[in-house]
Amino acid sequence: MALIVHKYGGTSMGSTERIRNVAKRVAKWARAGHQMVVVPSAMSGETNRLLGLAKELSPSKSTDAYSRELDMLAATGEQVSSALLAIALQAEGMNSVSYAGWQVPIRTNSAHTKARIESIDDTRVRADLDAGKVVIVTGFQGLDELGNITTLGRGGSDTSAVAVAAAMKAKECLIFTDVDGVYTTDPRVVPEARRLQKVSFEEMLEMASMGSKVLQIRAVEFAGKYKVKLRVLSSFTPWDIDINTEADSGTLITFEEDEHMEQAIVSGIAFTRDEAKISVLGVPDKPGIAYQILGAVAEANIEVDVIIQNISKEGKTDFSFTVNRGDYAKAMELLKEKVLSTLGAQEVIGDTKICKVTIVGIGMRSHVGVASKMFRVLSEEGINIQMISTSEIKTSVVIDEKYMELAVRSLHKAFDLDQSPA
Numbered sequence: 001m002a003l004i005v006h007k008y009g010g011t012s013m014g015s016t017e018r019i020r021n022v023a024k025r026v027a028k029w030a031r032a033g034h035q036m037v038v039v040p041s042a043m044s045g046e047t048n049r050l051l052g053l054a055k056e057l058s059p060s061k062s063t064d065a066y067s068r069e070l071d072m073l074a075a076t077g078e079q080v081s082s083a084l085l086a087i088a089l090q091a092e093g094m095n096s097v098s099y100a101g102w103q104v105p106i107r108t109n110s111a112h113t114k115a116r117i118e119s120i121d122d123t124r125v126r127a128d129l130d131a132g133k134v135v136i137v138t139g140f141q142g143l144d145e146l147g148n149i150t151t152l153g154r155g156g157s158d159t160s161a162v163a164v165a166a167a168m169k170a171k172e173c174l175i176f177t178d179v180d181g182v183y184t185t186d187p188r189v190v191p192e193a194r195r196l197q198k199v200s201f202e203e204m205l206e207m208a209s210m211g212s213k214v215l216q217i218r219a220v221e222f223a224g225k226y227k228v229k230l231r232v233l234s235s236f237t238p239w240d241i242d243i244n245t246e247a248d249s250g251t252l253i254t255f256e257e258d259e260h261m262e263q264a265i266v267s268g269i270a271f272t273r274d275e276a277k278i279s280v281l282g283v284p285d286k287p288g289i290a291y292q293i294l295g296a297v298a299e300a301n302i303e304v305d306v307i308i309q310n311i312s313k314e315g316k317t318d319f320s321f322t323v324n325r326g327d328y329a330k331a332m333e334l335l336k337e338k339v340l341s342t343l344g345a346q347e348v349i350g351d352t353k354i355c356k357v358t359i360v361g362i363g364m365r366s367h368v369g370v371a372s373k374m375f376r377v378l379s380e381e382g383i384n385i386q387m388i389s390t391s392e393i394k395t396s397v398v399i400d401e402k403y404m405e406l407a408v409r410s411l412h413k414a415f416d417l418d419q420s421p422a
Contacts, residue, residue, distance in 0.1 A: 004034045004170060004171060005165040007038075007041075008176045009177045010043060010044035013084075022239075023089045024240070027093075036135070037164055039137050041157040042080065043081050071113060074113075082098040096133055101143065106119075115142060120163060137164060155218075158216040159219045162223045162230070166223075173230050177214065177233075181195040181234075182207070182215075184412065190418075196267065197252065199267060201255055203393065205221065231249075231250050231252050269360070271355060271404055273325075278322070278331055280348050283319055284344055294307075296334060297321075297323070302330065303327070304322070304323055305322045305323065306396065335348045354386065356399075357396070358396040364393050364395075365393060373415075377410050
């Protein structure tokens with residue numbers, strides 16, 4: 001049969017009973033003749049618990065000061081769940097073995113807590129598969145060139161699974177979560193949201209980058225780069241569901257844009273509350289000013305999203321950008337201490353009470369007026385737009401956080417996302 005990679009999230013691994021069900025599901029696939037590699041997350045809540053212990057021991061110190069030790073600590077969560085899953089599989093009569101990322105090894109750079117995968121040596125895993133074993137590889141972690149354990153950041157187990165699937169040229173990578181696929185938007189905000197049977201990699205990449213929590217953005221980037229076929233499906237269906245039915249369930253993330261793809265102009269709406277806006281006011285309007293501001297931010301490993309530079313007035317301009325809310329304090333401190341004085345700017349101000357709402361759809365390429373319709377809908381609801389960012393298949397707006405759910409519900413209805421495609 002085929003080599004298949006399964007990835008299970010923290011809720012799927014949240015208790016011994018759930019781990020037992022995961023083992024039964026994996027065993028079903030193995031008994032059907034597939035070679036199986038499984039990448040589990042830490043048990044639900046475990047990573048937060050571990051990092052909380054570190055915070056208790058050093059409440060006033062920046063986590064950057066001991067990021068290496070945080071990686072050592074956080075990596076143990078996945079090791080626990082991998083070992084438990086191997087035990088559960090052996091109890092099911094399946095020959096299985098678990099490995100930490102550094103045992104494979106999965107090589108990364110040295111950016112602790114935000115490492116990126118550089119290579120995977122699959123020799124050991126292939127030997128075990130050829131010997132008839134189910135192989136379990138910890139997600140979220142790897143090894144840098146100095147031999148230090150590294151972690152990939154939140155959601156890194158998705159990236160690990162896709163990277164393993166790419167390295168081993170797996171037929172498919174199945175991402176088992178607590179939801180049964182990718183929806184037009186979060187059903188907790190819009191109960192009428194629909195599950196998509198298929199979505200393109202381009203759309204999924206935009207949705208992941210704009211706040212959709214179903215898949216981690218780096219996992220989608222990896223899948224797109226190496227043409228890894230992905231499917232998102234639920235681990236809470238009965239484990240003994242027919243394997244062919246299960247293999248066709250959930251949402252397929254595909255490269256093909258054909259007549260079977262959703263025909264809607266807009267396929268989904270993503271949003272994130274984890275945004276903060278920073279504005280550097282009154283900077284000299286001259287070449288290189290953007291680099292002077294954002295270069296320092298990038299060197300601090302802070303990702304920047306939406307960027308706006310205003311029209312120059314009297315040789316001065318205002319420069320605004322958004323960052324993840326978790327990086328806000330660090331970015332503000334950096335700009336005030338190291339950038340403000342060298343730029344001759346008036347001041348640096350910030351706002352943590354914003355959010356970003358994005359409409360996504362490959363149909364936007366061939367239809368005009370989509371963005372203007374979005375702006376009209378928001379205007380009719382009295383929602384002011386602070387920043388705008390666009391690409392071929394998406395339009396994002398930054399708005400006041402208190403209007404987020406109203407904006408999502410209104411746009412979902414306006415673009416008929418609650419209606420099944422014709």
